Amino acid sequence: MYNLRVTVEKIEGFCDLPMRIGEYFEVKGSAIYVPEGNKICLWALQSLLPFLPAKQRSTETTNDWLPKTKRLVCPDPNGRVIFRVDLVDPKTGMIVSDEKKKFRLVVNEKDCIECRLCEKACAEHNEISRIKVMEDGINVCRQCGTAPCIEVCKYDALYRNEFGAVVVDESKCVLCEACIKVCPFNAILLLNKKILICTLCGGKPECVDVCPTSAIKFENLTQKI
Secondary structure, X not given: XXXXXXXXXXXXXXXXXXXOOXXXXXXXXXXXXXXXXXXXXXXXXXXXXXXXXXXOOOOOOOOOHHHHOOEEEOOOOOOOEEEEEEEXXXXXXXXXXXXXXXXXXXEOHHHOOOOOHHHHHHHHHHOOOOOEEEOOEEEOOOOOOOOHHHHHOOOOOEEEOOOOOEEEOOOOOOOOOXXXXXXXXXXXXEEOXXXXXXXXXXXXXXXXXXXXXXXXXXXXXXXXX
8 A cells, every 4th residue: 555645736816714735644554644734624625535535556457447536626616625635555665656657549430431541551660550440440559447358368378568558478378279268359469379459559559640630649648637
């Protein structure tokens, strides 16, 4: 579990307590600590409380909204006090950096004109295309929050890289095809005795760049709310 530091980052209205920018309190375990000279508005605290215990816990679920949420607003419509919630490492007392990037592809089949430029671009970049345009939709990895391919693999051959893409450890993969069977998007291929999955092109997917109708978009999951 993390500790938390909750800081008044901005005041866009009129706070009649008044809260001041820079004031903060800390959550350590199940206790709230307010440093000398600081204060916390009871009305604001009641809206923050349900969020704080959940935020203390570490999660690796990519599409979960909770890790991305870093700012909360006081419920007083006139005050509009904005609080920033930072994770604090209990061992070092340092704020945990959130530099790690995670992304996913967002696909809208209704906008697809079946030009297959995405397939061509992916093949040129990866030698074999990881994306297939079919009659019933676009088959490509969507970087599931709870990825069934990772969960079903008995050999720990699948994991996420720093961009959130699912990567195959070929030294562990036995080509059992369990991941292929559970993929809800038919996006995992077995070719030339290799499991192939979208790699997100190192954070700059070629398919997104060439799509003329923006049927494939790139979403930054680390964008803070």
